[in-house]
Amino acid sequence: MDHETYRALLSGAPDHLKETRAFQAAGLKAPGVFLYGLGAGEALGRTVSALTVGRKVLLISDAVLDRLGLAPLVAAWLAEAGFAVTLFTDVEPEPHLETVEKVSALARRADVSAIVGLGGGSVLDVAKVAALSLGTGRMPADIVRGHPRFETEVMAPLVLVPTTSGTGSETSIFAVVTDGTTKRSLSGPALVPQAAILDPLLTVSMPASVTAMTGMDALTHAIEAVMHTAATPMCDALSFGAIALLSRSIRTARAEPQNLAARYDMAVGSALAMMSFNLSGGLWAHSVSYVLGSYNGTPHGLGCALGLPCLMDFNRSAVPQALAGVARAMGVSGDPARAIQALMADLGLPVNLAQHKVSAADLRALSEEMARLYPRAANPRPMNAQESLAYWQAMYEGRLSRESANA
Structure with missing residues (x-):
C-alpha cells in the first residue's frame, strides 16, 4: 500500500471513524499514548518524536508487509518526521529467540534511540523484547530464559502499530518467544509499550x-x-x-x-x-x-x-x-x-x-x-x-x- 492508496481509502471512509482519538480510562491519566482511528497512522512521526530526542529509529516488520508496501509506507512517515530508519523485515510467524537476538544486535549496531513495531503479534512481541533488551542492557536469551515477570524494568522507547486484529499485543502485558521447541511466555507491566497506534486502514491488506x-x-x-x-x-x-x-x-x-x-x-x-x-x-x-x-x-x-x-x-x-x-x-x-x-x-x-x-x-x-x-x-x-x-x-x-x- 503506497501513500496514494492509503489516502484514497481514508478519503472514502465514514467521517465518524476518521477522527484520531486518544484512549483514556475515565478518572485516570494514561501513562502512555494509545491513538486510534482511521488515519491514526499519520501521527506516527510526532508520536515517536515525543518519546526521544534521538533521530535514529529501528522499524521491525515482516517480509509480507514489506512486499505489500506497508513497511515502506511507515518508513516514509518516519523519514518525513526527520528520522533515519533502519529496517528489519525478517520476523517469522511464532518468532524464535534467534530472531530477537538478530534484531537486538542490529539495534545496537545502528545506535537507534527508538523502536517501531509494525505487524501482527509475532512482530510486536519481537519489538517488545528487543526494546526491553536495549533499555536494560540485558541479552535477549537472559530475558527470555530468566524470570518471566517484568514489573519495573525500563524498555527503550517503543511504538507498536498493529496490522492485524487479533493478538492485541499493542495493549498487552505479554510477549511470547519460541526457545527451541518451547513457547516462553513473558508478562508484566514493563512490556506495555510507551505508545500504540491503532489504524484500521493498515489492516485492509490482511x-x-x-x-x-x-x-x-x-x-x-x-x-x-x-x-x-x-x-x-x-x-x-x-x-x-x-x-x-x-x-x-x-x-x-x-x-x-x-x-x-x-x-x-x-x-x-x-x-x-x-x-x-x-x-x-x-x-x-x-x-x-x-x-x-x-x-x-x-x-x-x-x-x-x-x-x-x-x-x-x-x-x-x-x-x-x-x-x-x-x-x-x-x-x-x-x-x-x-x-x-x-x-x-x-x-x-x-x-x-x-x-x-x-x-x-x-x-x-x-x-x-x-x-x-x-x-x-x-x-x-x-x-x-x-x-x-x-x-x-x-x-x-x-x-x-x-x-x-x-x-
Whole structure:
C-alpha cells in the first residue's frame, strides 16, 4: 500500500471513524499514548518524536508487509518526521529467540534511540523484547530464559502499530518467544509499550484466512478472560464489549476486506479483548495453541479457536453466568460454544482436530505435553490427566456435551 492508496481509502471512509482519538480510562491519566482511528497512522512521526530526542529509529516488520508496501509506507512517515530508519523485515510467524537476538544486535549496531513495531503479534512481541533488551542492557536469551515477570524494568522507547486484529499485543502485558521447541511466555507491566497506534486502514491488506484466525484469537482472549478465576466486573465490561464488536464484524471483514466499518470494529474489539485479558489471563485454549504450534506449525489464532469451544463446554458448570453473558454479547439465543463452532465454519476454518490433520494416535502425548508445559491453575474447573485426554479427544471430534445442545 503506497501513500496514494492509503489516502484514497481514508478519503472514502465514514467521517465518524476518521477522527484520531486518544484512549483514556475515565478518572485516570494514561501513562502512555494509545491513538486510534482511521488515519491514526499519520501521527506516527510526532508520536515517536515525543518519546526521544534521538533521530535514529529501528522499524521491525515482516517480509509480507514489506512486499505489500506497508513497511515502506511507515518508513516514509518516519523519514518525513526527520528520522533515519533502519529496517528489519525478517520476523517469522511464532518468532524464535534467534530472531530477537538478530534484531537486538542490529539495534545496537545502528545506535537507534527508538523502536517501531509494525505487524501482527509475532512482530510486536519481537519489538517488545528487543526494546526491553536495549533499555536494560540485558541479552535477549537472559530475558527470555530468566524470570518471566517484568514489573519495573525500563524498555527503550517503543511504538507498536498493529496490522492485524487479533493478538492485541499493542495493549498487552505479554510477549511470547519460541526457545527451541518451547513457547516462553513473558508478562508484566514493563512490556506495555510507551505508545500504540491503532489504524484500521493498515489492516485492509490482511488475507481472508489471517482475518479469520486473528479474529478468533481476539475472541478467545475475551472469552477466556471472563471464564478466568481472576475475572472482575471490569474484565466483563471490556470482554463483552469486545465480543459484541468482533461477533458482528468478523464475517464481513473476512468477506469484504475494504469494509472499513468492519475493520474498525475488529481493531477496537481486539484491543478491548486484550485489555480484559491483561486483567485476568489465559486458559487452556491458549495452551492448546502452544502445543499445536510446536506439533505442526498451527498459527496461534487457529490453535486458540480449535481449543475454545470444547473449553467453554468443559467449564460450563463452573461459569454458567459468564457463558450466558458471552451468548448475549454474541447475539445468540442458544449455546455460545456451538455458536463459536458455527462461526469457525462460516469463516472457512477447521472446526475439529481431525479436519486439521492431527493424528488420533498423538492425542495422549499432546494432552500430556499441554498439562506438563502449559498448566492453567486459574481455570475455573480443575483438569486432571484423564480430563485433559478427554478434552483433546473432544477437540479431535469437535464434540460438545449433551448439555450444550439444551443450553
